[in-house]
Amino acid sequence: MTLHLAVALDGAGWHPAAWRESPADVFSARHWAGLVAEAEQGLLDFVTIEDALGLQSTLPDAPDDRNDQVRGRFDAVLLAARLAPLTSRIGLVPTATTTHTEPFHVAIGIATLDHVSQGRAGWRPQISPRASEARHFGRREFPPLDLVLNRPGGVDLSGDPHVRDLFAEAADAVEVARRLWDSWEDDAEIRDLATGRFIDRDKLHYADFAGRFFSVKGPSITPRPPQGQPVVTALAHARLPYEFAASSADIVYVTPHSAEQARDIVEEIRGLSAELKIFADLVVFLGEDAARRKARLDELDGAELVSDAAIFTGTVRELADLLLEWRRAGIQGFRLRPGALPYDLAQIARGLTVELRERGVFRHEYEAATLRGLLGLPRPASRYADLS
Amino acid sequence: MTRKQVHLAAHFPGVNNTTVWTDPRSGSQIDFASFVHLARTAERGKLDFFFLAEGLRLRELKGRIHDLDVAGRPEALTVLGALAAVTDRLGLAGTVNATFNEPYELARRLSTLDHLSEGRAGWNVVTTSDAFTGENFRRGGFLNRADRYKRAGEFLRLARELWDSWHPDAIAADPETGTFVRPGAIGTVEHSGEHFTVQGRFTLPRSPQGRPVIIQAGDSDEGREFAAANADVIFTPHGKLEDGKRFYADVKRRLAKYGREPHQLKIMPGVTFALGDTEEDAAENAAYIRCQQVGPQTATAFLEQVWGRDMSAYDPEGPLPDVEPDLSEGVSQGRVPIKDRGDVAAKWRALAEEKGLSIRELVIEVTGRQTFIGTPETVARLIDEHVQADAADGFILVPHLTPGGLDEFVDRVVPLLQERGAFRTDYTGTTLRDHLELS
Numbered sequence: 001m002t003l004h005l006a007v008a009l010d011g012a013g014w015h016p017a018a019w020r021e022s023p024a025d026v027f028s029a030r031h032w033a034g035l036v037a038e039a040e041q042g043l044l045d046f047v048t049i050e051d052a053l054g055l056q057s058t059l060p061d062a063p064d065d066r067n068d069q070v071r072g073r074f075d076a077v078l079l080a081a082r083l084a085p086l087t088s089r090i091g092l093v094p095t096a097t098t099t100h101t102e103p104f105h106v107a108i109g110i111a112t113l114d115h116v117s118q119g120r121a122g123w124r125p126q127i128s129p130r131a132s133e134a135r136h137f138g139r140r141e142f143p144p145l146d147l148v149l150n151r152p153g154g155v156d157l158s159g160d161p162h163v164r165d166l167f168a169e170a171a172d173a174v175e176v177a178r179r180l181w182d183s184w185e186d187d188a189e190i191r192d193l194a195t196g197r198f199i200d201r202d203k204l205h206y207a208d209f210a211g212r213f214f215s216v217k218g219p220s221i222t223p224r225p226p227q228g229q230p231v232v233t234a235l236a237h238a239r240l241p242y243e244f245a246a247s248s249a250d251i252v253y254v255t256p257h258s259a260e261q262a263r264d265i266v267e268e269i270r271g272l273s274a275e276l277k278i279f280a281d282l283v284v285f286l287g288e289d290a291a292r293r294k295a296r297l298d299e300l301d302g303a304e305l306v307s308d309a310a311i312f313t314g315t316v317r318e319l320a321d322l323l324l325e326w327r328r329a330g331i332q333g334f335r336l337r338p339g340a341l342p343y344d345l346a347q348i349a350r351g352l353t354v355e356l357r358e359r360g361v362f363r364h365e366y367e368a369a370t371l372r373g374l375l376g377l378p379r380p381a382s383r384y385a386d387l388s
Numbered sequence: 389m390t391r392k393q394v395h396l397a398a399h400f401p402g403v404n405n406t407t408v409w410t411d412p413r414s415g416s417q418i419d420f421a422s423f424v425h426l427a428r429t430a431e432r433g434k435l436d437f438f439f440l441a442e443g444l445r446l447r448e449l450k451g452r453i454h455d456l457d458v459a460g461r462p463e464a465l466t467v468l469g470a471l472a473a474v475t476d477r478l479g480l481a482g483t484v485n486a487t488f489n490e491p492y493e494l495a496r497r498l499s500t501l502d503h504l505s506e507g508r509a510g511w512n513v514v515t516t517s518d519a520f521t522g523e524n525f526r527r528g529g530f531l532n533r534a535d536r537y538k539r540a541g542e543f544l545r546l547a548r549e550l551w552d553s554w555h556p557d558a559i560a561a562d563p564e565t566g567t568f569v570r571p572g573a574i575g576t577v578e579h580s581g582e583h584f585t586v587q588g589r590f591t592l593p594r595s596p597q598g599r600p601v602i603i604q605a606g607d608s609d610e611g612r613e614f615a616a617a618n619a620d621v622i623f624t625p626h627g628k629l630e631d632g633k634r635f636y637a638d639v640k641r642r643l644a645k646y647g648r649e650p651h652q653l654k655i656m657p658g659v660t661f662a663l664g665d666t667e668e669d670a671a672e673n674a675a676y677i678r679c680q681q682v683g684p685q686t687a688t689a690f691l692e693q694v695w696g697r698d699m700s701a702y703d704p705e706g707p708l709p710d711v712e713p714d715l716s717e718g719v720s721q722g723r724v725p726i727k728d729r730g731d732v733a734a735k736w737r738a739l740a741e742e743k744g745l746s747i748r749e750l751v752i753e754v755t756g757r758q759t760f761i762g763t764p765e766t767v768a769r770l771i772d773e774h775v776q777a778d779a780a781d782g783f784i785l786v787p788h789l790t791p792g793g794l795d796e797f798v799d800r801v802v803p804l805l806q807e808r809g810a811f812r813t814d815y816t817g818t819t820l821r822d823h824l825e826l827s
Contacts, residue, residue, distance in 0.1 A: 020563040027559065027593055029472070029504045053493065055574070055589050063576075063589050067569045072559075072592050075500040081469035082504045085420070101493060104444070104524045105463065112466035116420040136492040138585035189460065191409060196685035198409055199460075201453040204446070217523035219446060219453075223418050223460040300566065 003323065003361045004279065004333025004375065005353070006093070007039055007345060010050035011070040014283050015294070016058075017301040018340035019070050026070060029082055035345060036083045039090055042349025043363050045374045046091025048124055048233070048335060051076035053097050054133040061130045061145040068301070077109045084117035091371030093122030093233055098173035099166055100128060100137045104216055107177035114225035119370030122231035125174055125248070127166040129157075158240035165213075167244045172211040174232055174248040179207035181229055182382040183219035205384040227372045228379045235281070237308060239268075246272035250377060251333070253281045255309040259329045266330030277375065280331045281309035282322075285339040286347035290314055294339060309337060316351035320359065327361075394775045394810045395654055395782025395824060396802075397437045397481070398430035401790045403447070404723075405755075406660065407458045408680040408788045415791050417458050420470060425791035427471045430478055433798035434812050436823040437479025437510055437601075438471065439623075439784055440464040444485060445521045447722035449689060450698065454722075456686050458790075465497050472505035479820030481510030481603055486540040488516065488525045491584055495547040498600045499592045507596030507819030512603040512623065515540045520721045537610045539583045544602065544618050549577045550590045551599045558593050601820045616642035619653055620826050623784055627657035627759040632779030654781040654824055659759035660788065663796055667762055674761045677788055678752050687748035690755065693720045694732050704747045708740045759783075767797075768804035775810065 011026050012019035024031045039047050056071055057064040076094030084092060092113065096106050106123075114121035128134075131142040143162055157163040188203035207218030234245040235253045245252035252269060256262035266278055283305070285294045290313040298304045305311060312319055323334055336352075338344035356362035368374050400423065401407040408414060416422050427438045442464050447454040464482030471480055480501065484494060502509035515536035522528045531539060558573035579586045604619035606612065607626075615622045616639060626635040632655075640650045662677055664670030682690070684704040691699045696714040713733040718725050726732060740750045760767045774780050787793025805811035817823060 019561065019568060020566060023561060023563050025561070027503055029506075033473075053496075053591075055591050063574075065571075067560075067571050067573075068566045069568055071569050071574065072554075074503065074592070075497045077466060078469040078497060078500045078504060081466045082473050084470050085424075085473040100490065102488065102525050102527075105489070108463040109466050112462035115418055115462055116423075116467060116470035118420070132588060135587045137490050138587070139490075184460065193410055196410075196683045197455045198458055199453070199455045201455045204453055214526040215523070215528070216525075217445070221443060221446060221461055222463065 001361075002363045003327060003356060004045045004277070005348075005356075005362065006046045006048060006091075006279065006333065006335040007044060007348060008048045008050065008281070008335050008337040009035055009341070010337075011073070013340040013344065014307070014337040015297045015301070015305055015339045016069040017297040020300050021293075021297065021340055022343060024341065027072065027074075032079060032083055033086050035342060036087055036090065036092075038342060038345055038349045040087050042353045043366060044090060044349065044353070045333065046093050046120075046122060046371055048093040049076040049079055049095060051095040051097070052126070052133070053100055053128055053136055054130060061132050063132070077113060080121070081113050081116055084113065084120070087117075087120075089120070089366040089369065091120045091122055091231065091374060092117055093124055093231065095124040095126050097128045098125045098170040100133070100139070103173040103176040103214060104180065106173065107180040108220060108222045110177065110230050111181055111220065111222040111225040114227055114230045115222070119226035119372070121225065121227065122233055122371055123177070124233045124235065125170050126235070127163075127170050129163055129166055158238050164240065167240055169213040171244055171248050172209070172213055176207060176209045176214075176216045178229060179209060179383070180216070180218055180220040181225055182384055183207055184222075184224040185382045185385055186224055186228070189223065224382065227370050228382065229372075231371050231375065231377065242269055242272060245269075246276055249276065250375070251277045251279055253279045253335050255281050256326070256331075257310040259325050262326045262329040262331050270330070277332050278330065279333040279335050280326055281335045281337060283307045283309050283311045283337045283339055284319060284344055284348070285311075285313040286316055286319065286344050286351065288315060297340065305339075307337075316347055316355050319352055320355040323356070324359070324361065391809045392776055393812065393825070394771060394805055395656060396433070396435045396811070397439050397479070397656060397782070397784040398426060398435050398794050399439045399441070399658060399784050399786040400426055401458070401787055401793060402441045403443060403458050403461060405457050405681050405686050406786060406788055407790065408677065409458050410680055410683065411789060413789055413792055417790050418460050418462060420467070422791035423467055423471060424474050426787075426794060427475050427478060429794045429798050431475050433794070433802040434815060435478065436782070437481045437508075437820055438468075438475075439512070440468065440482045442483040442485060442514070443722065444488060444516070445524055445722050447720070448520075449692065450719045454689070456683070456689055465501055468509070469501055469504055472501070472508065477508070477815040477818065477823075479508045479510055479601065479823055480505055481512055481601065481820070483512040483514055486513050486515050486543045487531060487536060488521070488527055491543050491546040492550065492586055492588075492590075495550040496591055498547070499551060499595045502595035502597050502600050503592065507821070509595070509597065510601035510603055510621070510820055512605060513540055513544065513619075514605060518721070534610065537606075537614050541614060541618065542581045542583045546577075546579050546581070546584055546586060548599060549579060551594065553577050553590045554593045556594050597819050597821050601824065601826070612639050613642060615639060615653065616648070617646045620821075620824065621654045621656055624655065624657045627659040627780070627783070629774060629777065629779050632657060632774060633777060636778050636780060652826060654826070656782045656784050657759075657780050658784045658786050660786050661760040661767055661797065662758045663762070663764060663767060663800065665763065667766065670762045670766070674758050678757060681788065682748060682752045682755065684748055687751040690751045691747055693718070693726055694729050694736065696729060702747065706746055708737060708747055708750065764800035764804055768801050768808065771801075772805060772808050772810045
């Protein structure tokens with residue numbers, strides 16, 4: 001069975017000093033087009049694109065005025081759409097925040113990405129707990145967040161009532177999106193000349209969602225996406241987000257720092273869901289001189305890189321060993337975060353994939369035209385299909 | 389002196405009966421290939437921009453989803469983002485509602501589109517006043533008419549503050565010095581107004597156009613004033629010569645108050661067209677299209693919207709029945725309500741009696757024929773004449789077929805406009821602002 005392999009794209013790479021080694025115009029479409037083409041040539045399952053409704057910062061909840069790191073990001077859904085016509089098989093999974101956005105707009109945005117990519121869309125819903133981001137909207141007041149980002153293993157805020165609300169809202173947002181994606185049955189468009197009807201209104205359904213945070217009537221204005229349900233993915237470090245992922249997502253990204261931790265996390269998640277696909281995140285610096293490259297970047301940044309995910313430095317052969325070891329612990333796929341772009345991505349796409357293929361655990365060609373197909377997920381019928 | 393130049397845009401066929409789906413040539417309204425076809429056709433014709441409408445709730449008639457017209461549209465900016473990859477010069481303009489969006493997020497999405505298209509983004513600012521559409525949104529509810537424009541005005545001012553908040557040279561990205569962002573180059577926006585209170589920093593450098601092109605489609609006095617104050621392009625229904633001249637003069641006159649020059653607001657009526665090899669062919673083609681646009685069921689639906697009651701018992705090919713309109717409440721939701729339905733009904737009845745029209749013939753008669761009908765020579769001449777006579781600065785073309793409805797126009801009319809010296813033979817700039825001659 002093939003190992004699932006994704007890469008997480010962000011700026012010039014996951015090391016904050018990566019842009020200094022290989023200058024790239026992160027605000028050009030060309031930069032991103034090159035990266036996603038490389039990933040597709042490596043036959044990777046999908047790329048994710050990071051996003052947030054605020055500027056990057058080393059501080060938990062305020063701008064930091066650092067001018068030596070990449071600052072600024074595109075809206076990830078639009079960036080994914082921009083890349084869709086340039087690719088034909090690889091999945092495109094943008095991040096979109098659930099906290100301040102309109103669930104209706106996000107749902108039709110992802111549905112549209114699925115239409116323009118002919119079935120390759122995913123979504124990483126993300127909460128925005130920061131008071132500084134809430135002030136960009138001015139509609140809700142959040143408590144200042146004493147959240148320590150990037151601490152190994154993360155910080156468990158599962159008990160915090162504010163954070164609990166944000167996850168409950170995220171679950172509602174995903175539920176609304178899923179209902180809207182199903183709200184047009186596949187055969188709702190009939191173009192019936194005899195009766196003059198373009199659609200069969202009995203095959204369009206109201207979502208009729210009413211929750212604590214919002215209500216959405218529906219139906220969608222966008223016909224059912226090619227995959228039926230685009231793939232929902234969630235990054236999770238603790239019990240509460242595990243529960244969110246188990247109830248709402250198709251894939252969870254977890255951040256073990258050893259095979260043993262991986263085994264424990266898999267066990268905990270399997271207690272919540274048998275179907276959820278479990279991917280592990282790893283920050284990777286690859287090549288014979290990987291450790292030296294990372295050390296040089298650390299020096300340029302003035303600090304050693306810290307991350308919620310484990311940081312790997314080594315050759316693609318060594319990485320393949322580690323992936324297979326974690327795989328035996330129950331991890332089904334990996335989302336690799338290249339330390340520096342495009343170098344570490346090229347190592348993955350041209351080196352790691354070859355290594356894994358030689359070991360018989362990676363595809364030789366794309367076996368499906370949709371992201372669900374690559375992940376072995378069936379195309380679900382609309383939840384409303386039985387009702388009419 | 390160079391001739392006043394015509395500006396042209398391509399409207400992707402919409403979800404009303406202007407769009408004919410019963411024709412065998414009618415393709416998908418949602419497949420990306422249809423959007424690519426129309427956008428590439430528009431770019432082949434060197435048009436200024438591609439235009440997408442929006443409707444955030446499916447229309448309903450008599451409390452049920454309207455099923456006679458094309459339905460089902462993509463999220464506008466997402467599809468424009470994808471079109472940026474398959475076009476080079478064509479402007480990409482989307483309609484996005486200011487009532488059901490937040491300035492920080494939408495400003496960011498528009499800036500992203502402008503970056504990803506290298507300066508080709510446009511935003512048609514619309515507002516909604518119905519609670520029906522609000523049922524799909526957190527914000528819900530609705531605003532009264534006057535507040536809608538006030539909110540939209542404040543929305544735009546705030547969006548501009550955000551777009552302008554990074555210094556134009558903010559990005560240094562100099563590995564030698566290690567400076568990515570020049571110190572102090574990212575400003576903090578502090579906005580406190582009646583409708584929005586926003587504080588913080590924007591997430592994107594200034595985009596290639598600085599600010600995306602602003603399009604406005606309101607026609608009321610407030611709408612015209614809003615356009616005069618804020619818009620780069622006004623999308624109007626005033627496509628007829630005399631009517632267009634009055635509208636043009638009225639809107640251009642309003643600009644001075646805002647310290648703006650007449651050329652800074654382009655007036656572009658939305659227009660339909662029907663072509664033929666001879667004038668007779670064109671007239672026949674126009675009549676045929678009108679017949680396709682108003683099928684029997686559609687004729688009944690139009691009647692019901694004016695009469696405010698179920699009219700399905702009457703044969704649309706037969707005469708107008710002798711029933712009075714129910715003026716208590718409308719039957720239609722999700723579209724602009726018909727004003728003074730009683731007067732409209734009386735006018736329709738008089739017309740039907742005078743000309744002896746069936747229900748369907750009546751609806752064909754009253755719902756407006758194509759703006760430009762004729763041979764390619766005639767249509768090119770009419771378009772040029774309208775522009776030279778200051779009835780418009782150009783037109784937003786609304787084809788009746790997806791996706792091929794613009795093919796013939798681009799192949800046959802555009803070259804004639806070029807021969808007349810009224811339309812570019814190639815793009816001379818790279819941004820939508822360049823195409824529209826907005827400085």
